[in-house]
Amino acid sequence: MISILRSMWLTFLHVFHKTETVEYPEVKPYLPPRYRGRIILTRDAEKKERCVACYLCAAACPVDCISLQATEDEQGRRYPEFFRINFSRCIFCGFCEEACPTYAIQLIPDFEMAEYDRQNMVYEKKHLLISGEGKYTGYNFYKIAGVEIGVKGKGEGENEEKPVDIKELLP
Amino acid sequence: MKYVFIIAGILLIVLSIAAGLIWVERRLLSVWQDRLGPNRVGPFGLGQVVADTIKLFFKEDWVPPFSDRPVFVLAPGILMITILLTFAVVPFGPDFYVFDSNIGILFFLGNSSLGVYSIVLGGWASNNKYSLIGAMRASAQMLTYEVFMGLSLMGVVMMADSFSFCKIVEAQKGGWFFIPQFIGFIVFFIAGIAETHRLPFDIPEAEGELIAGYHSEYSGMKFGMFFVGEYLGITLISALVSTLFFGGWLGPSFLPPVFWFLFKTFFFICVFILLRASLPRPRYDQLMELGWKILLPLSLLNLLVTGAILIFLK
Amino acid sequence: MSLEVRMVKITIDGKYYEVKPEKNLLESCLSIGIDIPHFCFHPALGSVGACRLCAVKKFRDIDDTKGRIVMSCMEPVTEGLIVSVDDPEAKAFRASVIESLMTNHPHDCPVCDEGGECHLQDMTVMTGHNYRRFDFPKRTYNNQELGPFISHEMNRCIQCYRCVRFYRDYAGGKDLNVYASRNHVYFGRHEDGPLENEYSGNLVEVCPTGVFTDKTLKRHFTRKWDLSNAPSVCVHCSVGCNTIASERYDSLRRIMSRYNGAVNRYFICDRGRFGYEFVNDEKRIETAQISPGKNKKPEPIENEQLLSSLHQLFSRNKKIIGIGSPRASLESNFALMSLVGKESFYHGISKKEYLLTKTVSDFLQNSGVHTPSLKQIEKADAILVLGEDLINTAPMIALALRQAARNEPDKEAKGKGIPLWNDASVRELAQDSRCPIFIATPFNDSLDEISKNIFHASSAEIANLGYAIALELDKKVPGVKTWGKDIQKLAGIIALSLKNAKNPLIISGVSSGVEGIIHSALNISMALLSVGSNVMLSLVLPECNSMGLSFLPGKSFEEAVLAAEDKEIDTLVVLENDLYRRASEESVNELFDRSNHVVVLDHLINKTTQKADILLPAATFAESEGTIVNNEGRAQRFYKAIYSKNQVKESWRWIENFLKISDENNSVSWNRLDDVVDSLVNELPLFSKLKKYMPDADFRMLNSKIPRQTMRYSGRTAMNANITVSEPKLSQDLDSPLSFSMEGQQENPPSSLVPFYWTPGWNSVQAMYNYLDEPDASMKGGDPGVRLIEPSGGSKNIYFNQAKGITEVQKDEWLIVPVYKIFGSDELSSVSSSILQRIQEPFVLMNQKDADMITLNDGDYVQLEILKISLRVKVKIENSFVTGLTGLSVNLPGMPFIDIPGFGKFHKL
Structure with a gap:
């Protein structure tokens, strides 16, 4: 009985507390850089697309709202022919960012994406791709990978030996 | 002609209080939860009431094909009617009432018992297991609490020597009844919460267990009637508490009596909302236990002691 | 199997199992459903114990608590064998093997086509190795350009040797080999160039990691989990290999082999694998x-x-x-x-093809001679190929023939107590010994190397050889001796071989276009049947x-x-x-x-x-x-x-x-x-068996259709969003119990309805173990397909009279026989852009002497006049042709219909 009255009293005292509400359109809240908002595709330091179209983001997506098609340029560098995110389905869980092995796909602290027409929520590559590196700078997947696609020759990457001369006779 | 104005006036006051409570409750809750509440539509968000009403009117009024249609449609109306009828006997001021019945309290108790039908029939007609469970709970709960709701008022009746609300108010000129009838007040207040199945006693709705209990299948204005009915119930119980225990329209004469009545009523409405903001919902068995094992003996005791004292004083 | 197999009892991790003898421990465990990581073992290739990954612990007896680590693929199952798969030491051993294999493996999975169906990924997860401790520089290799079918990325190699074992030992390829030594071992060709073997595409499935990948898939790359698959049948030759056809975004993405224990099992030929592109x-x-x-x-x-x-x-x-x-x-x-x-x-x-096909079809329906499945072909112990260039007209039969050649040495190995799965030992023992295969074709093909006797002659001579063999076997066969002594002698050898064999096999076909060849092949099989032999007759037809x-x-x-x-x-x-x-x-x-x-x-x-x-x-x-x-x-x-x-x-x-x-x-x-x-x-009551076999469109598993898509099919809500953001209704398939969906029973559908292979922990094609009774056997619930013709009890003695062959070569004219090519002679596959790169321009084959006669060199062009058609063709020297006989490529793109064999003239250009 006392505890009931006490909790009523304590609740009543909240009349004198400061409200926590941020009046959003007039006051913009602070969102940390790792806030999971709009999804972007980034480029590496050489301004080349980071995305290698590995399909891991699409596979990680719990609502299956990412679809893409891989293709290759003349040098064998793989990139998405199209990359589509249906934001009307996206739940901003960030799994795609976690799955991405190249830091290409990133979620940024922008969430103001409301549209009157749902069709406008479908973002293609041209809407997603930015010209910078986003949150993570300095990473270039192809310098670490073993493939040769014009970024580095065989054996010139980080932590790689020169290619084996298979005609060498020394044991 | 005077009656028409009085009836119109009371209906206007009661219904606008009930509607306005939607906004009041949300704002008050937000104050107690360190929020702002609805503040966008109109000044102070008052337009929210209008917006909500318009929304309720324009929502699809859907009657489930599996329901018992006539009963389903009828149920919310019963609730509204019984509560509104009760307001007829509530004196808003010395001359501001529809009629002063000499069995006012019995009229109120009878009407509130009829209100149970609304909920039982609504839950039954929905033909949905959650609704039915909600309705069963509501009926058990209301039956239980009605028993000592009546008993708790008997002390007041004995002291005022009348069932008429006007007489009871007038009998409090020497002192409000909540002091001598403190136990009666507490029991009646708790029973009132249970009777309107407000939080923390909203077990028939219990959204965590039963979706929305007896009105799960209701939408549009039919749901709106249940919704408004609940606020009307709050208003009624608050009005009765102030009438029966806090001297009704009585108060310092620099303000008109109606103001004092409304002020007291509003205070208890706020207490209702504060209860919602601060207390968790008990288990169903706890509720029944409280009713039968504590409140019922308490009200009987109150009746006994009041009677004894009155006889002694005579 | 009709014979009761004596089972042996073994103990694995304290549980008793009964398994078939003559298997190795790894196979037995896989067929029971115990996952043991492995690389170099492949059910079709046997065990060599090279990768050391399938280590388990073996105990001497119940009292032995220490045990010792053995390789399960090299361990025969014997009565009372006690092993532990879960033993901590064995597990640690396997994890360390993977770790060392992974030291040089590049950080490639996102851009590797194997990712998602990679045996190495599966095994790494299975052994629990998850963090790389190797900080030193990684070994790298230069890649080779291996033609239009296969991509090469040697950095990813883990040296399991599966590729060369398949390519050289199983498929008889010559141009893929191992180079260099120690940790520099390299798998490739001696120089850049297309892989010549007709089965090179299987490297994609055989390679446990991404060294050899499908180049046609690369052009429209899709991960395995994103493909919508259907069980399909190859339409590019008459063998009817089972395939998995995979779709994404409304285009056909690739063809993989689908296991059918009676037909193609693990492999398909390159025409079947890469010919699909005509669909797109x-x-x-x-x-x-x-x-x-x-x-x-x-x-x-x-x-x-x-x-x-x-x-x-x-x-x-x-x-x-x-x-x-x-x-x-x-x-x-x-x-x-x-x-x-x-x-x-x-x-x-054409009338000729019609008559020959009709002859074949009637004979098979009425004679009582058994037509073998590919699996039965592999079990044959004396084989006669009459006038059919199998590599080019029925490549998978040629591959089966290569396996059949091993039956003789296998018998020998059994006699010496070497289990057949012990591949290296069996091959060491076999050396060049093979079961008798006789090949009679107008010219040389790569099967010649496995044959005991080769007979290169004109179609008429080949037919004569056939008649001679038939006559040798059964004197009742109608026929007049019109052939020479050498044919007679050869016929004697072949007839004896066929008669002594337990499962003799005659292979012929209609591609030669010569009635005599078909008739004589039928006569031989009839003759063998009449002497009570368990003869099999496989006749290659032109189309699917x-x-x-x-x-x-x-x-x-x-x-x-x-x-x-x-x-x-x-x-x-x-x-x-x-x-x-x-x-x-x-x-x-x-x-x-x-x-x-x-x-x-x-x-x-x-x-x-x-x-x-x-x-x-x-x-x-x-x-x-x-x-x-x-x-x-x-x-x-x-x-x-x-x-x-x-x-x-x-x-x-x-x-x-x-x-x-x-x-x-x-x-x-x-x-x-x-x-x-x-x-x-x-x-047509002949087809009544069709009803018995196939689950019809109402078939359901657990009340749902069988999903074509994998559980992790991605992009459902985005793939059509560019057209309309509202998702369309799923496409409905009225005709089959398969659905265009990922919902439904994914596990073990009926064998003819397996859309893809996947079981928990097994994302690679190796997941197929779980769809089979045991590795290399038939599928669970029987192999797909129903044989419409079965040999009926009494044979009717159908013999064909000796047809009149094409006789004398006239002056200035050449007898021209058809030369089929695996890439090009088939109509649909030759549209495929990858196969197009392997198609040769129209050519004639002739021997050096004939070429000298009209002063032609290899690579010259001649104008060919045949049946009022004039055609510019390239000359190729092929010395296995007898003088006066030439071969003309058939139906290559740009060639008109030419009714050959026939006579034609050449004019040098």
């Missing part, structure tokens, strides 16, 4: 077209208008003729037959459904031309058939000229479709369900991988529209494939 080709007919008048360009037309314009063509009392096709499904051919009636149904193949078509009544193409001469045809319906590949240009033109309306249903634009007044887009194997019958007589159904959203429809659905117009009583109502099959079975 820009030459595809995707809209119905109608020409406004005779010889005018057709214009696209909507379905409703089309049906009204078809009305006059198919109304009653019209003379309608239907030309079927050996590459169309049984159902489509039957539908056409129902439309035009048996009398007006023509098979759409030649056998099925031959079971339907009908006539040859030439008779259609004759019928047109009698009376002008009102409406001619050509079903999936390019007639210009079947008969001479004049005769086809004549038929079209004498037809008022020509309706053509086909997949790709070709010469015949250009003659059409009404051109209808017919669904390919990838867009339709249908049944085809392979050369064994096995009916197999393929299921649609692509749900075509445009006008493309199954041919039988188009023809059903015609039928509804012509048949006013509406006696035919085919809503789905099963209805057509019902009608077919009613009409």
